[in-house]
Amino acid sequence: MQLDTDFVRAQFPAFQEPALRDKAFFENAGGSYMCRYVYWRLRRFYRERKVQPYAPYHASLLAGDEMDEARERLARMMGVSTDEVSFGPSTTANVYVLAQAFGQWLTSGDAIIVTNQDHEANTGAWRRLAARGIEVREWQIDPQTGHLDVDALKNLIDEKVKLLCFPHCSNVIGQINPVAEICKLARSEGIFTCVDGVSYAPHGIPNVNKLGADIYLFSGYKTYGPHQGVMVIGRDLGMLLPNQGHDFNGTTLYQRFTPAGPDHAQVAACAGIADYYDAVYAHHYKAGRDGAGRCDCVNTLFQAQETALMQPLLDYLSGRNDLRLLGPPHAKDRAPTIALDLGRSGEQAARQLNAHGIMAGGGDFYAVRPLAAMGVDLDQGVLRLSFVHYNTQQEVDRLIDALDQTL
Structure with missing residues (x-):
């Protein structure tokens, strides 16, 4: 079973918003888009x-x-x-x-x-x-x-x-x-x-x-x-x-x-x-399950989508010698919240990515203790790229392209 991202993205008003339509959202760890059921x-x-x-x-x-x-x-x-x-x-x-x-x-x-x-x-x-x-x-x-x-x-x-x-x-x-x-x-x-x-x-x-x-x-x-x-x-x-x-x-x-x-x-x-989880479940499955069972099935769909998107990005980042990837290099071991120590301002790098239509964040993200323990310069912070199941392969490709030009 593969996640139908067209169906998923149709559940989020943000993707129909003209001001956001040409942007790729990679700061989901700071707050995701709101699904239409919550908005309603x-x-x-x-x-x-x-x-x-x-x-x-x-x-x-x-x-x-x-x-x-x-x-x-x-x-x-x-x-x-x-x-x-x-x-x-x-x-x-x-x-x-x-x-x-x-x-x-x-x-x-x-x-x-x-x-x-x-x-x-x-x-x-x-x-x-x-x-x-x-x-x-x-x-x-x-x-x-x-x-x-x-x-x-x-x-x-x-x-x-x-x-x-x-x-x-x-x-x-x-x-x-x-x-x-x-x-x-x-x-x-x-x-x-x-x-x-x-x-x-x-x-x-x-x-x-x-x-x-x-x-x-x-x-x-x-x-x-x-x-x-x-x-x-x-x-x-x-x-x-x-x-x-x-x-x-x-x-x-x-x-x-x-x-x-x-x-x-x-x-x-x-x-x-x-409501959103139930809608995703009903679109992809026919068999009836209880609330926890439906949630588990949807989680599996979400995580498979994220893993497929994450590994090419991790491979690209691991192949560069001008940055440090924090955390595991393998998608199966981690969530798609990816912090990069660039040796320079993460916030500045995020501003540069914005010029390419990439919405990301830079700073310490209130994670001062782990960053300090790993030797990151807190004045410069990290560039954080975070996504969820509603992101697409095209957006990840666009991100890699933008990183190439920015880094």
């Missing part, structure tokens, strides 16, 4: 249902039902219970709230493990727990490859460790970490896990139940949806941690880590992400 739901909510939800009148009931639908359908996609899914203004905000909860629950002398492969969103708030007397241990990457070695993790574990925070993949290194293996190891030692899936989920929203993560986080605006952070937290852990929401919401799992009122319209519009 968001517009409808603001037009017809912009009222306080869950009140006993028609518009309000519709608003509440649509918010519930988003939670239910995303939960089914990820193989978890509905109340284990909660929304927040961003993943950074969700991590901050979690860190406050763990800070109240942990005691002085307890330890947590973080990595220096992370985007700052899933490491900064955890590291601040040191001010509360919590020991913070760092699982460090290989400075040449950016790889996280599981054997090195084992050397950090003892009876003091209560929590392990790590990324599904880095937003500059791109290597996909063996999440299920790591979570199984942590669980065998009585350690909770918090997995940052922001850079992985755009390439396939995972079955969190199968991964075995206690907490899994990703961003809706990078998975074809609105600007919301999506968080899965297992019921046992979620009810164990101190409530961070209003006191009267303390018995409802998905409200315990939402200190402020949710953005009703954007929460409701997240159901459009599930």
Whole structure:
């Protein structure tokens, strides 16, 4: 089965927008295009249902039902219970709230493990727990490859460790970490896990139940949806941690880590992400499957498309001697988020690519720790080229052509 990219691109209004039509979008890691289902739901909510939800009148009931639908359908996609899914203004905000909860629950002398492969969103708030007397241990990457070695993790574990925070993949290194293996190891030692899936989920929203993560986080605006952070937290852990929401919401799992009122319209519009996955599934398959099964099939289509696009680009980059490719050179080992150390300003290179109709980014992308660990000059940063399943071979060829002229 091969992904029908013509069908896929027809689901995204951006590709019909005249101002974007002649541009090739390679900064998807900063935020993907929004699919039309999310756009429709968001517009409808603001037009017809912009009222306080869950009140006993028609518009309000519709608003509440649509918010519930988003939670239910995303939960089914990820193989978890509905109340284990909660929304927040961003993943950074969700991590901050979690860190406050763990800070109240942990005691002085307890330890947590973080990595220096992370985007700052899933490491900064955890590291601040040191001010509360919590020991913070760092699982460090290989400075040449950016790889996280599981054997090195084992050397950090003892009876003091209560929590392990790590990324599904880095937003500059791109290597996909063996999440299920790591979570199984942590669980065998009585350690909770918090997995940052922001850079992985755009390439396939995972079955969190199968991964075995206690907490899994990703961003809706990078998975074809609105600007919301999506968080899965297992019921046992979620009810164990101190409530961070209003006191009267303390018995409802998905409200315990939402200190402020949710953005009703954007929460409701997240159901459009599930609409999109279902539309892709229905276009390519006939057999009926449950939400997680459909999601898995669509993920396979997405990843096959991305792998086919990525390897020629990686081969081209590996053949140059005027840049350093961060992360694995093989498409099967990574996500298509490709950072290049050019020995000069990555932002300047991105501006030069823009003259060729290539939309890309340059800088540190809040990944200061992994870039510094790998010896990248932070003042110059990296050029980042990131794409997803809706990109095409023609766009990759155009990118390679532009890189030839720019580099």
